[in-house]
Amino acid sequence: MRMWWFITILAITAFICNFPAYAYDNNPLQDICVAVNDSQASVFMNGKMCKDPKLATANDFYFSGLNVSGNEVPGFGISAKIVGVNNMPGLNTLGISLGRADLEPQRIVPLHTHPRATEMITILEGTVYAGFLLPDPANFFKSRLFSKILNPGDVFVFPIGLIHFQYNMGNKKATCLFYFNSQNPGLLLIPNSIFASKPPVPDDVLAKGFQLNKTQIAQLRKKFS
């Protein structure tokens, strides 16, 4: 009986807390909300401050340059370019963003999550092995891997918050476009978050958590520092 009360209250609290607490990409309450940094030129706030709609121009809703690859992420063999609210201010509050990634052969976008967005990718060039991990609701110590080998024209979706990866398994460059249902999807690279935090997660915590010894943890830290 007690247990049921506890679960019911937990469920109600989770429900209430889920409601207004997050700055989610809500359905906008206005047609447009072009982001500005200048509070003097703004009218109301929802995500970022909005430009007075009378001052909005077509360029606020325009981006050019996905025909070329983005900046290389040093050491990863990945180039990425994001079309987000910072370079397309008209995206503000619309709950969407887009990017282009170019992966060198045999390189990987390591296990990562986007805490605020579902991601869809479509391959333009090359062959990419992509997958995500779904926790098993019947056994939290296990998960299921959903994965596919993707060729040009293929589309794959990574559900919101789930850990996923993209690996260029081919021997030429792979290019893909990726879409998020958020203007600010967030990015959490699992290995780097764990092994390159500041201050570091204590050795004991990592060694026990990963069932490794401290020498092995030190080796992993070195790779991600």
Ligand SMILES: *[C@@H]1O[C@H](CO)[C@@H](O)[C@H](O)[C@H]1NC(C)=O
């Ligand atoms: C990419 O597109 C821009 C804008 O249309 C154009 O100026 C540029 O020449 C294009 N670059 C390539 C490599 O196609």
Ligand SMILES: *[C@@H]1O[C@H](CO)[C@@H](O)[C@H](O)[C@H]1NC(C)=O
């Ligand atoms: C607002 O400021 C950020 C951070 O300084 C910058 O990256 C962005 O380009 C600016 N956005 C606009 C619309 O001016």
Ligand SMILES: *[C@@H]1O[C@H](CO)[C@@H](O)[C@H](O)[C@H]1NC(C)=O
């Ligand atoms: C840590 O584990 C590795 C691999 O099992 C082993 O070779 C090494 O001797 C261990 N080091 C220590 C300090 O226990």
